[in-house]
Structures are given as structure tokens and as C-alpha cells.
Amino acid sequence: MSKADIEKKFIETIKENERVIYKVCLFYASDEFPLNDLYQEVVLNLWAAFPKFKNQSSFSTWIYRIALNTCISGMRREMRRPKGSGFSSELQNSLIEPEDMGEEIKEMYHLIHNLKTMERAVILLYLEEKSYQEIADITGLTVSNVATKLKRSKDKLRNSLN
Amino acid sequence: MEIDELKKIWVSLDQQIGKQNIVKENILKEVILAKSDKALSRLLNFDIFGLVLTIAVIPFLLFVLSQDVLKPEILRILLWFFIAYMIIDLVPMIWRMVLLSKVDFSKDVAGNIKNIQRYNVFIRVEKTITFVVIMPILIFYLVFPVFSMNLELWRAGALIGACLVTILFAYWQYKRVYDKNISSMLKSLEELRDLKEE
Structure with a gap:
């Protein structure tokens, strides 16, 4: 080629x-x-x-x-x-910068920025509806580590949301 | 807002960005052509290294001359010639670096091409001087003692080895460092120019 x-x-x-x-x-x-x-x-x-x-x-x-x-x-x-x-x-x-998007997207963007870098990756892939195995393949984490990080990230987001 | 709502927002974001072409093809092409940046920094680093080395070697050669160990006289004269050449060569070396530092890939392509071509002229002139004048003198300088003095085998071997290393290094630096990076940059810049003209 x-x-x-x-x-x-x-x-x-x-x-x-x-x-x-x-x-x-x-x-x-x-x-x-x-x-x-x-x-x-x-x-x-x-x-x-x-x-x-x-x-x-x-x-x-x-x-x-x-x-x-x-x-x-x-x-x-x-x-x-x-x-x-x-x-x-x-x-x-x-x-398009997130600031130029709708209010909801802007809010989500700010919430996500409270997460650590790896937690952000896990949440991103979760939102993309990737399976635990796929998240593990992409990030190089173990499946159990993915589950732990995902739970922790969700808790953090939930706390921020409330 | 709950996590599930985040998912909904995410889907709406996906739909929002799905409606438009995010990046035009020509911008993508320009981004990948920007790899010329790397060739530029390689050349600049190599030139800085050359300048520092030249500045460091000149005092050493002057020290060797002051020791009055070089016999016969032709070796002293040749060493003076080398020192003079190195000092004179500092000017085009610095000028070359100035030309490289003027290259800015976020600016006018034609101006960048002009600067790289001028840089290329400097390199071609230097290459000619190196291979036609400097190399033969240097080889003579290194090989002369082998024939004129009754050197031990290992000394003679070391001098001939030094000759070969010098020739190989000079060849490598022009072929692999200068020619390769200059042509890579020029090619990328010309492609960029064509892209902008489309």
C-alpha cells in the first residue's frame, strides 16, 4: 500500500x-x-x-x-x-467547546472534571455502554479493578449530583 | 440528577455531535502533516549539539598547538587551518539556526518553504566543503603519521580507525540527519501548500 x-x-x-x-x-x-x-x-x-x-x-x-x-x-x-x-x-x-453546548452538557462536563483521570476514563466508557471486559481491555485494568473504580466514580458523581 | 440522567445527556451529546462533521478532511490532513515539527526539532537539536561541540573543541585544539608537540610543521599549519575554519564556520552555523528558528508551521507555508530551502543551501555548501576540502585534509592529518613515523601497529590501526569513523560520521550526518529531515519537511510543506491551494 x-x-x-x-x-x-x-x-x-x-x-x-x-x-x-x-x-x-x-x-x-x-x-x-x-x-x-x-x-x-x-x-x-x-x-x-x-x-x-x-x-x-x-x-x-x-x-x-x-x-x-x-x-x-x-x-x-x-x-x-x-x-x-x-x-x-x-x-x-x-x-464545539462544551461551554457552547446545552446547560445539561455543561453541567455534566463540570461534574466529570471532579473525577480523577482514570475514573474519568472508566465513566466515559460506561457512558459509551462498554462492558466491564471491554473497559478492562481498553484501560488495561483488571475487570475487578474496573468494577471498583466504576462504583467509586458513580458514588462520587452521585454525591456531586446531590 | 441521577447517573441514568447522565446517560441520557451523553446520548443527547452523541446525537448533537453526530449531526455535523466535526473536523474537515483538510484539517485532519494538516494535523498529520504537522509531524514536520519533529523533523524541525531534530535538526535544531543536532545544530545546537554541533555548535556546542565546535565551541568546546576550539580551546582544546589551541591547547594542543600551544604544547608544541606537533612535528613536522605541516601538521601545525593544518591544525591552524582547522581552527580557522571552525571559527569561520560558527557564523553560518548560527545563521542556519536562526533560519530554523524562523520556521513556524502555524504560519505562512511559502515563508517556511523559503527558510528551509535557504537552510538547505547552507547545508549543501557545507557538505561540499566538508567532502572536498576538510575530509581529505583530515584524512591526510590522521594518516600522515602512519607513513611518516615508525608507529606501532595499534597506533597506526587507531589512526586509520579514526579516519573511517570520521568519514562514516560525516556521511551519516548529511544523509540521515540533514538530507532526510530537510526533505521530509519540504515534502510536508509542499503537500500543505497544495492542500491550501485546493
């Missing part, structure tokens, strides 16, 4: 899964890590990993795993990409 074909296939794949990438980035975006910077970093990491994808897991699992790893590691260390570089302004216009 030529480089142009790989690039075309990659862009098609991203377009098919753009909602997944967007939702993961939305979960982790903050003032410190703007949505468009996270989105760029995730796309770049997916692009770097794309030739190595071996169909050992489903495409969506693979995308979730890379997107979550990028966002979580981005929060643990300073993003390699300097802020404001690349194509931030064009991306910024394309991505």
Missing part, C-alpha cells in the same frame, strides 16, 4: 470514528489542555500508531485506548506540542 493510500485510509478511519475521539478529548479538555490541542495530539498519536495496527483488537477499542492514553498521559506531563502551534485556530473553529 502506498503512503497516499495509507493516508487516505487513515483519514477515512478518523472520519468514521471522529465522535469517539471528540468525546474522549471533551472529557479531558480543560483550560490547561485545550480541546484542540488534545485533539491534535490524539490524531498525531493515532497516525503514528496506524501502520502498527494489527487487528488484534477492534478498531474502536484501539482508538479508545490511544485516545485515552494520550489524554491521560497529557495530563500527567506537559504536552510535547507547544501550545498554540500547528493548526489550532482552524481546529478551534471546527470543535
Whole structure:
């Protein structure tokens, strides 16, 4: 397969899964890590990993795993990409910030930001209706650990909601 | 609000973002082309390393000259030549780094291409000088003692080995560091330019 074909296939794949990438980035975006910077970093990491994808897991699992790893590691260390570089302004216009969404979504966004990074990942996958096994496959946690974290996250959210 | 309500909100968010194309294809293409950033930092780091090394080596060579250990005189003259070349070469080295630092992938593509091409000219000139002038002199400098002095086998071997390492390093730095990264950046920038023209 030529480089142009790989690039075309990659862009098609991203377009098919753009909602997944967007939702993961939305979960982790903050003032410190703007949505468009996270989105760029995730796309770049997916692009770097794309030739190595071996169909050992489903495409969506693979995308979730890379997107979550990028966002979580981005929060643990300073993003390699300097802020404001690349194509931030064009991306910024394309991505809808949570602040520009409905009140309910805005409220949910603020609630989720009270959770720790890994709890956020587990809740995100729970909202995406993934099974415990799928959450474990994506996050690299054990199934029992997923159950514990999910319960703890739900309790935290419930307390915040009340 | 309960957890189940969060699920409902999540579904509505999904529907909301599902109605539109989040990111246009050309933006995605631009994001993946931004990998040129990495080639740029590799070149910049390599140039900084070269500058620091040159600045560190000059005093050492001056020290060697001051020790008056170089015989015959031709070796002293050649060493002076090297020191002079290194000092003169500091100017284009710094200028090259200035050109690289002007490259900003969030700005005008044509300007970036121009800067990289000018940088490439510097590298090509330096490559020619290195392989046509510096390398032969350096090889002579290293091999001369092997033939002119009655050196032990290990010393002669070490000098010839140093020659080979120097040639291989010079070849590697131009082929694998400069040529590869410059052409990768130019290719990406040209693709970007085509993309913007579409």
C-alpha cells in the first residue's frame, strides 16, 4: 500500500470514528489542555500508531485506548506540542467547546472534571455502554479493578449530583 | 440528577455531535502533516549539539598547538587551518539556526518553504566543503603519521580507525540527519501548500 493510500485510509478511519475521539478529548479538555490541542495530539498519536495496527483488537477499542492514553498521559506531563502551534485556530473553529453546548452538557462536563483521570476514563466508557471486559481491555485494568473504580466514580458523581 | 440522567445527556451529546462533521478532511490532513515539527526539532537539536561541540573543541585544539608537540610543521599549519575554519564556520552555523528558528508551521507555508530551502543551501555548501576540502585534509592529518613515523601497529590501526569513523560520521550526518529531515519537511510543506491551494 502506498503512503497516499495509507493516508487516505487513515483519514477515512478518523472520519468514521471522529465522535469517539471528540468525546474522549471533551472529557479531558480543560483550560490547561485545550480541546484542540488534545485533539491534535490524539490524531498525531493515532497516525503514528496506524501502520502498527494489527487487528488484534477492534478498531474502536484501539482508538479508545490511544485516545485515552494520550489524554491521560497529557495530563500527567506537559504536552510535547507547544501550545498554540500547528493548526489550532482552524481546529478551534471546527470543535464545539462544551461551554457552547446545552446547560445539561455543561453541567455534566463540570461534574466529570471532579473525577480523577482514570475514573474519568472508566465513566466515559460506561457512558459509551462498554462492558466491564471491554473497559478492562481498553484501560488495561483488571475487570475487578474496573468494577471498583466504576462504583467509586458513580458514588462520587452521585454525591456531586446531590 | 441521577447517573441514568447522565446517560441520557451523553446520548443527547452523541446525537448533537453526530449531526455535523466535526473536523474537515483538510484539517485532519494538516494535523498529520504537522509531524514536520519533529523533523524541525531534530535538526535544531543536532545544530545546537554541533555548535556546542565546535565551541568546546576550539580551546582544546589551541591547547594542543600551544604544547608544541606537533612535528613536522605541516601538521601545525593544518591544525591552524582547522581552527580557522571552525571559527569561520560558527557564523553560518548560527545563521542556519536562526533560519530554523524562523520556521513556524502555524504560519505562512511559502515563508517556511523559503527558510528551509535557504537552510538547505547552507547545508549543501557545507557538505561540499566538508567532502572536498576538510575530509581529505583530515584524512591526510590522521594518516600522515602512519607513513611518516615508525608507529606501532595499534597506533597506526587507531589512526586509520579514526579516519573511517570520521568519514562514516560525516556521511551519516548529511544523509540521515540533514538530507532526510530537510526533505521530509519540504515534502510536508509542499503537500500543505497544495492542500491550501485546493
